[in-house]
Structure formats: C-alpha cells, structure tokens
Amino acid sequence: MSRLERLRQKMHEENIDAYVVIRPENGRYLSGFSGGEATLYITSEKALLLTDFRYIEQATAQAPEFDIIKTGQDHFETVAKIGQQARRVGFEGDFVTYVNFGKLKKRLPQAELISLPDLVSHLRSVKDxxxxxxxxxxxxxxxxxxxxxxxxxxxxxxxxxxxxxxxxxxxxxxxxxxxxxxxxxxxxxxxxxxxxxxxxxxxxxxxxxxxxxxxxxxxxxxxxxxxxxxxxxxxxxxxxxxxxxxxxxxxxxxxxxxxxxxxxxxxxxxxxxxxxxxxxxxxxxxxxxxxxxxxxxxxxxxxxxxxxxxxxxxxxxxxxxxxxxxxxxxxxxxxxxxxxxxxxxxxxxxxxx
Ligand SMILES: [Mn+2]
CATH class of the missing domain: 3.90.230.10 (Creatinase/methionine aminopeptidase superfamily)
Incomplete structure (x- = not known):
C-alpha cells in the first residue's frame, strides 16, 4: 500500500473528509517534494500539493501522485477555495500556529476542524x-x-x-x-x-x-x-x-x-x-x-x-x-x-x- 493509501485508511478511521498537511517532513514523506514550502490537501479522491511559483517545477517532478496547484503566499486562502465541501477537516494541531488556525476557521466556516497531529508521524515511525x-x-x-x-x-x-x-x-x-x-x-x-x-x-x-x-x-x-x-x-x-x-x-x-x-x-x-x-x-x-x-x-x-x-x-x-x-x-x-x-x-x- 502506498503512503497516500495508508493515510487515507487512517483518515477513514477518523471519519474526516480532508486532511491538511503543512509540516515539511510530513509533506515530503507523503509526496516526495523536498522543497519545504508546500501545503497538502488530501481527500478520498484528491491529492493536491499547493505551492508558489518558485517550486512548481520541482514539485511537478518530485510529487507525481499529486496535482500541483499554484498558490500565493497565503496557502490557506487556496485551501478555503478548494475545501468548501468538506465537513470534517483534520490538521496538524502541533504545528499549525494559532494565527493560521484562526484563518482556517474563518475561511472554512462550514467545517469542523479536528486536530490530528499524529496521523502522518505514526506512519513515518516504521521505516520501509x-x-x-x-x-x-x-x-x-x-x-x-x-x-x-x-x-x-x-x-x-x-x-x-x-x-x-x-x-x-x-x-x-x-x-x-x-x-x-x-x-x-x-x-x-x-x-x-x-x-x-x-x-x-x-x-x-x-x-x-x-x-x-x-x-x-x-x-x-x-x-x-x-x-x-x-x-x-x-x-x-x-x-x-x-x-x-x-x-x-x-x-x-x-x-x-x-x-x-x-x-x-x-x-x-x-x-x-x-x-x-x-x-x-x-x-x-x-x-x-x-x-x-x-x-x-x-x-x-x-x-x-x-x-x-x-x-x-x-x-x-x-x-x-x-x-x-x-x-x-x-x-x-x-x-x-x-x-x-x-x-x-x-x-x-x-x-x-
Ligand atoms: Mn540523540
């Protein structure tokens, strides 16, 4: 099973529609993208990698399983546009700042935000x-x-x-x-x-x-x-x-x-x-x-x-x-x-x- 498939299994267990990843190691682990500044937005069907114009080429080459979305400085603005359908959205509560959490909450008013800091780190603990x-x-x-x-x-x-x-x-x-x-x-x-x-x-x-x-x-x-x-x-x-x-x-x-x-x-x-x-x-x-x-x-x-x-x-x-x-x-x-x-x-x- 691929890393993405294993994450989706965990998302299913947690009953969430989408998971937002911003911790660089977690993003790299799931996507292969090593550039650091990316946000992943993952649902049961979609695997999106949001990054700005500096990294588009690199992300396209390194993250073939992901659709690359070009974003501005504020990745959560793009997340808000993509995530209007999501009802339960997981995020890395140990990494998202208070300020960014506020933005996410305001922009996804329909969604319940659920802190799930260990979803990817637990996958990472057993090495292939x-x-x-x-x-x-x-x-x-x-x-x-x-x-x-x-x-x-x-x-x-x-x-x-x-x-x-x-x-x-x-x-x-x-x-x-x-x-x-x-x-x-x-x-x-x-x-x-x-x-x-x-x-x-x-x-x-x-x-x-x-x-x-x-x-x-x-x-x-x-x-x-x-x-x-x-x-x-x-x-x-x-x-x-x-x-x-x-x-x-x-x-x-x-x-x-x-x-x-x-x-x-x-x-x-x-x-x-x-x-x-x-x-x-x-x-x-x-x-x-x-x-x-x-x-x-x-x-x-x-x-x-x-x-x-x-x-x-x-x-x-x-x-x-x-x-x-x-x-x-x-x-x-x-x-x-x-x-x-x-x-x-x-x-x-x-x-x-
Ligand atoms: Mn040591």
Missing amino acids: QAEIETLRQAVKISDDAFANVLTSIEIGQTEEKIGLDLEYSMRLAGASGGSFEFIVASGFRSALPHGTASSKKVQSGEFLTMDFGAIYQGYCSDITRTVFLGEPEDKHREVYEVVLAAQRAGIAAVAPGKTGKEVDAVARKIIVDAGYGEYFGHGLGHSVGLAIHEGPNLNMREERVLEAGMVITVEPGIYIPNWGGVRIEDIVLVTENGCEVLTQAPKEFIIFE
Whole structure:
C-alpha cells in the first residue's frame, strides 16, 4: 500500500473528509517534494500539493501522485477555495500556529476542524527498506566523521574547531548539513547534556563529549561519543564504564513488543544501581528519520510499543555538575527478534595522551 493509501485508511478511521498537511517532513514523506514550502490537501479522491511559483517545477517532478496547484503566499486562502465541501477537516494541531488556525476557521466556516497531529508521524515511525538504506548511509557518514576527527583532536583546540572538523568530514562525504547544532562539550561543560560547541579549549584531564549527525538525502543520523584527554582518574573510568554498561543493556532490551518505558527502565536501573541515578535526567532515546527527533521515544513515560522497522537512538548519560559527564549514543534498527546496531564507531574508552 502506498503512503497516500495508508493515510487515507487512517483518515477513514477518523471519519474526516480532508486532511491538511503543512509540516515539511510530513509533506515530503507523503509526496516526495523536498522543497519545504508546500501545503497538502488530501481527500478520498484528491491529492493536491499547493505551492508558489518558485517550486512548481520541482514539485511537478518530485510529487507525481499529486496535482500541483499554484498558490500565493497565503496557502490557506487556496485551501478555503478548494475545501468548501468538506465537513470534517483534520490538521496538524502541533504545528499549525494559532494565527493560521484562526484563518482556517474563518475561511472554512462550514467545517469542523479536528486536530490530528499524529496521523502522518505514526506512519513515518516504521521505516520501509529504502528509508532504512538511506539511514544506514547517514549513520555511516557520521561514523566516518568520528574516525576522521580521532586523527586530528589535540589538546588546546577549541570545541568549535572540533565541531567544524566533524561537519567538514560529513559535508565532504555527501551530507547536506548537520542534523542539529552539534554538541562538543569538554571538561565541566561535558556535564551540560546540551552544551553546544563553544570557544573553550579542550584540556588535559577532561572528558570530551561529541554529539553530532548528518542529514543525508533528507534523513538524519545522530551519534554521541565521549573520549578522554590526558590521564583519567579512577572515577572517570568508572563513570564511563557505567554509562557503557547501561547503553549495552538498553540495546539488548530493544525488541518489538516492548514499550519505550520498559527499555528505558533496563538501562536506567544500571545507572541507578551504580549510585548515579540523579545524574541521568533525560530519556534513553528517540526515533530518527526525516526529523532528528521523532516518536516513539525511549523514556520513563513512553507507552508506545516498538515495532520492527523503527529506527531509534539509545543514549544514556551521567552528568555530574562541575566535574564532567559522559554520554554514549548509537542508532539501532528494530528487527523481528531484537535490534541491529547501525552505528559502527568504536565505543571503548578512548584516551588522548
Ligand atoms: Mn540523540
């Protein structure tokens, strides 16, 4: 069944006449159009892609299943003209702004507007073969960038320089860009789970955490590795080993039928039992695909069940304020029996003398 057919099945279940898509990843997933600025209007018979004159040619080439409608800046004006017959209209309530919702409501006075934010994102969570192959490539690009940066890291370099080296490798290998603002955090900054690269110089006696990823043909990779500069103390080794053990246990727990909550609990228990529970304040992982953060997640609240074909990160961490932190992150593909680890970069404790 095509993606459009699967969406129509869900629309039927929700008893809606039309669904309006504006989130770029959802639009790309359904139509193939990668230009970003498009609105899809889908009914049981029609599949319309509304965009302005800049994108008409591209949309015509990339979205053969859709009729391309040329619109002005205000896409909802065109939606209003098309949608006069619709009685129940679904939209992405997590993405449509309050202002745009007001416009839509005013222009489709006959329609009941129904917020259905998960209609497409739930389709996106199980990847098909082509998507998995593209994700493998995206992961390989970030693995190779890590291998390259290991040959150039030196004490005295700034975090920004290391981040740029990672980005340069990935762009050279075909990435269109980074999949988020890279985290390169050394020393006390490694205790900041989201410490983006700064002008701080890396020094002896410090952890260095690098969390980065590539966008390749629209699909995102995400990897974290933590290395050490200089002579580690016993506590550095201990914290690293606890995080690694938790990460391996989390990976071993990934399987279809498990909830995100169950997998999180397995990894978290190892960190809690080692006495570092209070220093692991985030969830264990998130799905990746056309967006860097997708559902389902691995965390203490996630009730969604894993299915074969989902692609998800496993990334426990320990962050001790004013001391430092460690995070290790791989991407795994959920398989029929468990999971396959896509990330190949080494994760033993790497020390730079
Ligand atoms: Mn991540």
